[in-house]
Amino acid sequence: MTTPAPADESSGEKAHSVVPNSWRNLRDYTDARIGLGRSGNSLPTQAMLAFQLDHAQARDAVHLALDTETMMAGLAQRVPLALRLHSQAQNRSEYLRRPDYGRLLDPPSTQQLAALNNQHCDISLSIVDGLSARAIHEQALPFVDALLPHIERARLSLGPVALVEQGRVAIGDPIGESLKARMSIVLIGERPGLSSPDSLGIYFTWQPRSGCLDSARNCISNVRPRGQSFASAARRLAYLINGALEIKASGIALKDNSEANAAPQLGDGGRV
Numbered sequence: 001m002t003t004p005a006p007a008d009e010s011s012g013e014k015a016h017s018v019v020p021n022s023w024r025n026l027r028d029y030t031d032a033r034i035g036l037g038r039s040g041n042s043l044p045t046q047a048m049l050a051f052q053l054d055h056a057q058a059r060d061a062v063h064l065a066l067d068t069e070t071m072m073a074g075l076a077q078r079v080p081l082a083l084r085l086h087s088q089a090q091n092r093s094e095y096l097r098r099p100d101y102g103r104l105l106d107p108p109s110t111q112q113l114a115a116l117n118n119q120h121c122d123i124s125l126s127i128v129d130g131l132s133a134r135a136i137h138e139q140a141l142p143f144v145d146a147l148l149p150h151i152e153r154a155r156l157s158l159g160p161v162a163l164v165e166q167g168r169v170a171i172g173d174p175i176g177e178s179l180k181a182r183m184s185i186v187l188i189g190e191r192p193g194l195s196s197p198d199s200l201g202i203y204f205t206w207q208p209r210s211g212c213l214d215s216a217r218n219c220i221s222n223v224r225p226r227g228q229s230f231a232s233a234a235r236r237l238a239y240l241i242n243g244a245l246e247i248k249a250s251g252i253a254l255k256d257n258s259e260a261n262a263a264p265q266l267g268d269g270g271r272v
Contacts, residue, residue: 019037019039031226032195033047054194058194058197059192061131061133061197061198064134065133066133066165067137068084068163071137071141071163075144075163078141079158079160080160081161082160082161082162082163083112083113083163084165085113085175086108087101087102087103087106087165087166087167087168087171088102088104088105089102089166090166091166092166094166095166099168102166102167102168102171103167103168104174113174113175116160118159119180120157120180120181121157121158121182122157122158122182122183123151123159123181123184123241124162124172124176124179124181124208125185126164126167126171126184126186126187127140127144127162127163127186127188128164128167128168128171128172129166129167129188130188130190132189132191132192132197132198132199133189134197134198135188135198139198139199139200139223140187143200143233143234144187147185147234150235150237150238150241154238156241159181162175167188169186169188169201169203169214169217172184172205172208173208173212175208176209177208181208183204183205183206183207183244184203185203185204186202186203186204187200187201188201188202190221190222196222196226199221199222199223199224199227200224201219201220201221201222202220202221204217204219204220204241205251206248206254213251214251215252216249216250216252217250218240218250220233236256239257240254240256
């Protein structure tokens with residue numbers, strides 16, 4: 001008579017009922033759902049519970065409100081002037097139902113920008129909650145810390161920094177246009193994935209203006225501790241800025257060859 005296999009205390013299932021997957025070791029190198037094993041025709045309990053947790057975290061990231069007070073305090077320590085702006089989407093429900101409202105500033109924000117009467121700046125920086133305020137809370141300020149030395153080294157002027165609630169990527173266009181910026185950088189919370197509810201996206205646009213097409217933008221995505229590092233993303237963005245200054249364009253006209261070539265530092269040559 002054989003002795004029954006011991007219970008798997010971590011999953012609540014008998015150890016012999018779970019069939020392991022030979023790819024399991026690859027999970028040390030990726031957050032992708034591979035090598036989960038199986039229990040009969042189903043996932044093991046532990047894998048199913050992990051999936052449900054990640055799904056809940058992704059939903060929470062979408063509905064989490066932007067902590068504007070903490071963000072504004074952090075920006076005040078880093079830049080001379082920060083503005084708190086809002087899109088035409090009045091709340092999260094409207095934001096999710098009407099993406100077009102998230103691309104436009106509400107009247108008070110438009111008036112606030114107009115009152116600045118900004119003469120000119122090289123870069124307009126907008127920090128936008130997007131679909132993950134969590135990404136902004138955790139990644140935006142560390143990325144700004146990595147980016148500012150590149151901007152200062154190149155002697156590029158940074159306009160007032162905008163913190164935008166209920167915004168989409170394109171809301172950086174009217175902001176940059178109002179500030180008369182040559183370039184626009186938008187930091188935005190990306191749509192949460194089941195393994196990445198905290199991912200920051202960066203969108204770069206030459207000569208931002210209302211109605212600008214997405215084909216005129218360059219994107220750097222998955223900026224977070226378990227994705228692309230802040231230092232790497234800042235170097236990649238510096239490469240794009242340097243290229244845009246040379247060819248006076250961005251988007252499909254500006255190729256990101258920063259990995260294939262040693263990216264020149266801003267201000268070290270090639271800048272016009």
